[in-house]
Amino acid sequence: MTTSFSETLKFECESGNYHTFCPISCVAWLYQKIEDSFFLVIGTKTCGYFLQNALGVMIFAEPRYAMAELEESDISAQLNDYKELKRLCLQIKQDRNPSVIVWIGTCTTEIIKMDLEGMAPKIEAEIGIPIVVARANGLDYAFTQGEDTVLSAMAHRCLLSNQRKKFINSDNEVVLFGSVSNSIATELTLDLKKQGVKVSGWLPSQKYTNLPTLGEGVDVCGVHPFLSRTATTLMRRRKCRLIGAPFPIGPDGTRAWIEKICQVFDIEPTNLHDRENKVWGNLENYLKLIRGKSVFFMGDNLLEISLARFLIRCGMIIYEIGIPYMDRRFQSAELDLLEKTCHEMNVPLPRIVEKPDNYNQIQRIRELQPDICICGMAHANPLEARNISTKWSVEFTFAQIHGFTNAGNILELVTRPLRRNLLIFKD
Amino acid sequence: MKLAYWMYAGPAHIGTLRIASSFKNVHAIMHAPLGDDYFNVMRSMLERERDFTPVTASVVDRHVLARGSQQKVIENITRKDKEETPDLIVLTPTCTSSILQEDLNAFINVNSKSDVILADVNHYRVNELQAADRTLQQIVRYYIEKADKLDQLDLTLTKKPSVNIIGMLTLGFHNQHDCRELKRLLNGLGVTVNQVIPEGGSIHDLKHLPKAWLNIVPYREVGLMTAEYLKDRFNRPYIATTPMGVIETGTWIREIAQILQLQNYESYINQQTRFVSQAAWFARSIDCQNLTGKKAVVFGDATHGASMTRILAREMGLRVSCSGTYCTHDADWFREQVQGFCDEVLITDDHTQVSDMIARLEPAAIFGTQMERHIGKRFDIPSGVISAPVHIQNFTLGYRPFLGYEGTNQIADLVYNSFTLGMEDKLLDMFGGHDSKEIIPKSTHSSIYKKVSHSFGGRQQNHGLTAALTPKLQLEWTFDAQEEIKKIPSFVREKVKSNVEKYANQNSIKIIDLDVMYAAKESFHAL
Numbered sequence: 027m028t029t030s031f032s033e034t035l036k037f038e039c040e041s042g043n044y045h046t047f048c049p050i051s052c053v054a055w056l057y058q059k060i061e062d063s064f065f066l067v068i069g070t071k072t073c074g075y076f077l078q079n080a081l082g083v084m085i086f087a088e089p090r091y092a093m094a095e096l097e098e099s100d101i102s103a104q105l106n107d108y109k110e111l112k113r114l115c116l117q118i119k120q121d122r123n124p125s126v127i128v129w130i131g132t133c134t135t136e137i138i139k140m141d142l143e144g145m146a147p148k149i150e151a152e153i154g155i156p157i158v159v160a161r162a163n164g165l166d167y168a169f170t171q172g173e174d175t176v177l178s179a180m181a182h183r184c185l186l187s188n189q190r191k192k193f194i195n196s197d198n199e200v201v202l203f204g205s206v207s208n209s210i211a212t213e214l215t216l217d218l219k220k221q222g223v224k225v226s227g228w229l230p231s232q233k234y235t236n237l238p239t240l241g242e243g244v245d246v247c248g249v250h251p252f253l254s255r256t257a258t259t260l261m262r263r264r265k266c267r268l269i270g271a272p273f274p275i276g277p278d279g280t281r282a283w284i285e286k287i288c289q290v291f292d293i294e295p296t297n298l299h300d301r302e303n304k305v306w307g308n309l310e311n312y313l314k315l316i317r318g319k320s321v322f323f324m325g326d327n328l329l330e331i332s333l334a335r336f337l338i339r340c341g342m343i344i345y346e347i348g349i350p351y352m353d354r355r356f357q358s359a360e361l362d363l364l365e366k367t368c369h370e371m372n373v374p375l376p377r378i379v380e381k382p383d384n385y386n387q388i389q390r391i392r393e394l395q396p397d398i399c400i401c402g403m404a405h406a407n408p409l410e411a412r413n414i415s416t417k418w419s420v421e422f423t424f425a426q427i428h429g430f431t432n433a434g435n436i437l438e439l440v441t442r443p444l445r446r447n448l449l450i451f452k453d
Numbered sequence: 454m455k456l457a458y459w460m461y462a463g464p465a466h467i468g469t470l471r472i473a474s475s476f477k478n479v480h481a482i483m484h485a486p487l488g489d490d491y492f493n494v495m496r497s498m499l500e501r502e503r504d505f506t507p508v509t510a511s512v513v514d515r516h517v518l519a520r521g522s523q524q525k526v527i528e529n530i531t532r533k534d535k536e537e538t539p540d541l542i543v544l545t546p547t548c549t550s551s552i553l554q555e556d557l558n559a560f561i562n563v564n565s566k567s568d569v570i571l572a573d574v575n576h577y578r579v580n581e582l583q584a585a586d587r588t589l590q591q592i593v594r595y596y597i598e599k600a601d602k603l604d605q606l607d608l609t610l611t612k613k614p615s616v617n618i619i620g621m622l623t624l625g626f627h628n629q630h631d632c633r634e635l636k637r638l639l640n641g642l643g644v645t646v647n648q649v650i651p652e653g654g655s656i657h658d659l660k661h662l663p664k665a666w667l668n669i670v671p672y673r674e675v676g677l678m679t680a681e682y683l684k685d686r687f688n689r690p691y692i693a694t695t696p697m698g699v700i701e702t703g704t705w706i707r708e709i710a711q712i713l714q715l716q717n718y719e720s721y722i723n724q725q726t727r728f729v730s731q732a733a734w735f736a737r738s739i740d741c742q743n744l745t746g747k748k749a750v751v752f753g754d755a756t757h758g759a760s761m762t763r764i765l766a767r768e769m770g771l772r773v774s775c776s777g778t779y780c781t782h783d784a785d786w787f788r789e790q791v792q793g794f795c796d797e798v799l800i801t802d803d804h805t806q807v808s809d810m811i812a813r814l815e816p817a818a819i820f821g822t823q824m825e826r827h828i829g830k831r832f833d834i835p836s837g838v839i840s841a842p843v844h845i846q847n848f849t850l851g852y853r854p855f856l857g858y859e860g861t862n863q864i865a866d867l868v869y870n871s872f873t874l875g876m877e878d879k880l881l882d883m884f885g886g887h888d889s890k891e892i893i894p895k896s897t898h899s900s901i902y903k904k905v906s907h908s909f910g911g912r913q914q915n916h917g918l919t920a921a922l923t924p925k926l927q928l929e930w931t932f933d934a935q936e937e938i939k940k941i942p943s944f945v946r947e948k949v950k951s952n953v954e955k956y957a958n959q960n961s962i963k964i965i966d967l968d969v970m971y972a973a974k975e976s977f978h979a980l
Contacts, residue, residue: 042512043529048488068454070548070576071464076491078459095455098577101552110454117456133486133549137518164486165514385536388505404493404506411503 035365035375037352042381045402046326046350047080047420048073049162049172050130054081055424056176057090059205062233064124065091066114068142069132090122096134107140112149119153126183126234128176131161156234158183168350170252170327170423173205177229177256180237181264184229187241198222198291200269201238203229203256204249206428213429214249214274221288221295229256240264247287249274249428252328254356272360275329276336277305277433282363305430309340312437315444317341322396324405325349325382327423331357333400334376335364336436343373345394348382398443415443459804459824461754461779461842466547467492468584468675469572470508472592473543475622475651480507480539480567482529484522484550484557487512499848500623509533513549522553526560534565540656541592542569548576568656570595582674582754583782585622589651590678593659597686600660608663608687614713615645617665617683619691620676621652626757626841627855628652634857635671635696641725642706642715650679663687667712671695671856673756673783696856697760698768698864699732725858732861735869736768744872745770750814752799752807752821753840755780757855759790761820761839764864766794771868774814775799777807779822804828815948818871823847837871839864928954931966938970 050073053065067073074093081089094114099105115127131142146157160179162172181203202214202225215225227238229246240246242265248257251273260266271286272279281302288295306313321337323330325348334344354361368375379387384405391399391414399409399416406416421439426432466483470492473481483489493506511529513522530542544561561569573591574584600606616639621632629652636646647665648658662668668683668691670676680691690712696705703722710718726733735741749771751762755778762776776791777799778784784800791798799810808828811819819829819836823843829836838847839855854860930938941949956973957965 042487042514043509044487045490045493046488048486048491050488071460071580072466072485072489072548072576074457074460075463075467076488079491079495089458093455093457095457097455100454101577105454114454114456133513134552137549137552164488165518168487385509402494404490404497407497407501408503408505 033375035361035378037354037378037380039380040383040386042383044325044348044350044382044384044387045404047169047402048076048164049167049169049175050077050132051080051169052162052172052176053077053091053128053130056128056173056205056230059207059232060126060230060234062125062235063090063128064118064122064126065128065130066094066118067091067130067132068094068096068111068135068140069130070096070134073132073134090124092118101134101138103138108145108149111145112152115149115153115155115157119155124155124234126156126158128158128160128179130172130176131159131163133163133165136161136163136165156183168326168328170250170329171255171351173250174253174255177203177205177253178259180230181240181256181259184237184240184264186264187239187244197224198293199224199226200245200247200287201225201227201229201240201266202247202249203260204253205230206249207426208232210426210428210432213431217280217284217429218287220297221284222293223287223291240266243267245269245290247271247283248356249283250329251332251357251360254353257356270356270359272335272363273332274428275332276339276436277302277309277430278339278367279332279336279360279363280428280430280433282359286359301430305433309433309437312434312441313340315441316437318343319397319444320345320394321440322387322391322394322399323347323349324384324387324399324401324419325379326402326419329419329422329427330400331360331364331378333422333436335360335367336433337440338364338367338371338373340437341371344376345396346387346390347376347378348387349378349380352378352380398440400440415447417443461802461804461822461824463581463842464548465574465576465579465581465584466545466572468579468581468586469543469545469574469588471581471622471624472585472588472651472675473541473545473572474507475653476541476592477653477655478507478539479541479543479656480509480533480537481543481545482526482533483508483510483545483547484526485510485513485545485547486549487514489547489549496623499845501848507537507539508545513553518553522550522555523560526557527563530560530563530569531565534563534567539567542567543588543592544569544571546572546574546576551576568595568599580782582780585675586678589620589622589675590682592656593650593662593679594682596656596659597662605660606663607661610666611645611647611664613645614643614667614715615647615665616667616669616709616713617647617662618649618669618671619679620670620672620674621649622675623652624841625652625672625675626754626843626847627849627853630849630852630854631671631856631860633852634854634859635669637859638696638702638706638725638857639709641721642709642718644709644713644715663689665689667691667709669709671756672754673759673786674754674780695756695760697757697860698764699726699730699858699861700768701760701763702730702857702861730858730861732768732865735865736770740869741769744869746772747818747872748772748774748814748816749818749820750775750777750811750816750825751795751839752777752779752819752825754778755783755787755790757840759787761864762791762794765820765868769865769868772796774816775810777801777810815951818868820868820871835871837867839867927963928957929964931964933967934965934970937967 050067057065129142142159146159150157158179160176162175244266246260246266247269257268261268269290272282274280274283281298285295320343322345330347330349334347399414400419401416403418409416425435427436470481473479490510496502496506511526557571561571572588621628668680670680670693683689692708694705696702706722749765758778762773765771766773773795775797776795778787779802781802788798804824811828819825820839822840826836853863953973962969
């Protein structure tokens with residue numbers, strides 16, 4: 027057993043031999059979020075086959091995305107990339123007339139060094155539709171980081187506010203970044219409004235034509251733990267001020283998130299503790315099921331730290347937090363809160379394993395026998411067959427988990443295997 | 454570059470992985486970037502597999518691009534060799550490794566207990582099915598040659614007549630059920646099964662393949678190369694008939710019987726056809742009469758597309774308006790198989806062409822893949838799934854073979870249930886339908902097409918859909934005519950409507966009233 031009572035969080039790094047979704051999967055939720063967009067994934071049959079299988083029925087619903095499938099003649103440069111891409115983009119313009127075409131660069135475009143960033147402005151000028159280039163490839167990124175690359179590219183397209191704010195904090199405005207469903211965006215906006223903070227815009231907005239205005243002195247705050255590139259772009263290139271807060275996942279996280287934003291604006295938050303306690307009260311039926319139970323995160327979507335922190339507050343014990351990539355600066359407030367939560371709940375600090383090795387993890391799972399293993403679909407059935415209850419991690423990405431009112435959704439997911447066990451394996 | 458939304462056959466490495474993970478104790482190592490191990494998810498989810506899929510990725514990342522992957526690949530091979538002690542490790546190239554152009558062949562000479570081979574497939578030249586066919590042959594050849602070198606090849610035939618079943622594999626369409634059904638049939642004929650490969654097979658047994666008297670390749674897509682190899686090398690005959698449907702199952706048995714010189718097989722066929730299969734009786738029954746001449750469209754892989762076309766046409770008396778396959782590499786064979794059993798043939802791997810064809814022909818039922826099922830939903834045409842690619846609902850828990858005599862029962866059920874039931878059909882006809890949906894021209898399945906047809910100035914040369922459903926002139930239907938067309942059963946209504954409009958267009962009529970409708974009826978015999 028490697029879980030020891032240490033005072034500070036321990037970080038390890040393994041081989042990176044783990045299962046996760048390819049980052050191009052971000053088109054699945056982003057094309058739905060940005061209603062006037064079209065996503066063109068420039069890659070091979072492998073990419074197409076992944077999207078088609080991962081997205082299931084969405085494929086049949088006339089999605090606003092497509093593959094620009096590279097053929098042998100593209101790879102061997104017998105065809106001119108520029109002409110080919112222009113031809114496809116014109117076709118898309120004619121068929122769908124989107125407000126923006128997002129090119130998703132893949133492993134293949136990286137390896138053959140297709141100059142997407144160079145071609146985009148020229149084609150954009152010729153066809154009259156903005157083209158945003160995001161390199162969401164499996165060489166560099168995992169799953170949700172795809173959204174990070176897209177938003178970071180989009181941050182360059184936000185209007186620049188040329189008025190440098192004279193008195194920082196005078197107007198208590200914040201721009202939030204991270205793609206969430208419209209109802210969650212409304213809820214978070216409203217929660218901040220109650221504290222006197224105005225959300226002046228979202229990156230991404232519902233329409234590409236509605237991107238927020240950014241610039242020096244604009245305060246920005248993230249809602250997802252996987253948006254470190256976007257945060258960096260906002261700070262370095264758009265000169266925004268980043269509010270480093272824990273993420274609004276779970277009632278504890280939501281409160282801490284609001285508190286941190288208020289603190290930046292010198293606002294004394296009101297009613298937050300009551301609000302949080304009320305949520306906890308409503309969750310009691312779920313909490314009864316999970317107190318004292320153990321969890322193992324294999325790691326594939328970068329939500330792991332925030333989810334683990336919430337589950338520890340719920341009374342669970344976390345054996346291991348696997349995570350594809352750990353940006354300790356962007357997640358520092360979240361990591362502090364995790365540490366604090368562990369101390370307050372009097373549980374050992376979990377080990378955090380970056381770039382995990384699934385094979386080794388399976389050996390550890392066998393040894394530790396956690397009550398729930400949060401893992402990818404490749405491992406779920408085999409683990410269930412070995413009597414380890416599992417929850418697919420992907421569901422946390424697609425479910426609504428942010429804000430006060432959605433904490434129940436997280437626990438609905440986490441407790442599902444336990445409730446199933448109670449129902450059908452009673453004897 | 455090709456603008457693509459959907460594909461019927463997957464990339465080459467999927468075929469290789471399907472072969473590798475079908476064998477027992479064979480491990481595949483993909484040379485691929487993070488996220489390309491999606492195959493594991495498919496196998497675990499679709500097959501509801503209890504075991505970990507024996508596929509790992511040797512992850513290609515930035516460091517690999519900088520330094521080359523030799524060290525990492527070799528590390529991964531030796532690691533798997535120790536951890537899982539597989540009999541064979543198949544190093545699997547992907548689209549990424551194809552363009553990196555590293556000499557993966559040089560990496561496989563590793564000091565390991567397991568054998569290591571590099572799958573000989575080119576991502577840009579072959580698809581999933583072709584790659585599976587090749588990889589199976591490659592593995593068989595490797596072990597036959599290995600045994601030959603060690604002088605372990607035993608070429609004596611088994612005492613009793615025996616066969617190898619070649620081409621059953623993981624994620625195959627109803628493969629497991631088919632395999633069980635074929636074994637049952639062979640058992641009934643007194644023929645033993647020497648080996649089934651690759652599903653559940655052991656590579657140690659491959660050297661015994663030549664002991665079988667005959668090789669059976671039930672599916673056109675995977676296994677032929679292996680059967681050819683065994684024929685060339687050891688002069689073992691094979692049959693490539695697909696025993697799907699009553700007639701073909703009979704043919705299949707006769708072919709086996711002739712080669713193995715079996716006796717009394719005719720009585721076996723007779724008994725199975727009359728008592729195990731209900732399909733022959735069903736075709737005679739009054740129920741099936743109602744299906745006579747109904748229009749169907751068939752689309753699928755070469756095996757299932759061709760077999761289904763012939764079953765519908767000659768065993769059930771339906772009219773197959775179009776039969777098609779996405780196995781474009783096998784187009785000639787397919788055309789030959791369905792010749793005389795359908796009105797037209799469509800060879801394409803572009804699902805929008807299939808969709809346009811269906812919109813144009815407006816069949817009463819569609820038999821195709823998961824994609825055709827969705828096309829059917831969009832057009833409100835019933836459909837049955839007869840071929841991969843499929844989704845999880847086609848990995849049934851219950852026994853559902855498509856081959857053999859039990860297969861004929863399953864197919865009969867599938868076909869019959871896909872059409873509006875006979876009596877209901879008559880009642881609809883008599884009472885003018887029970888749906889009160891307003892009849893507006895069915896919205897085209899894709900807004901793209903509308904726009905395309907407009908942008909082409911109404912030339913409509915390329916999309917049957919717009920040609921069929923969008924009138925060239927602005928046509929006006931009188932109230933009486935609208936009421937009349939509501940009386941037509943819903944599944945043929947669109948067809949009738951478009952015929953009447955076609956007639957009106959041809960005769961430059963702008964207002965459609967009852968007279969025009971009856972005139973159109975006379976001219977088309979469509980109502």
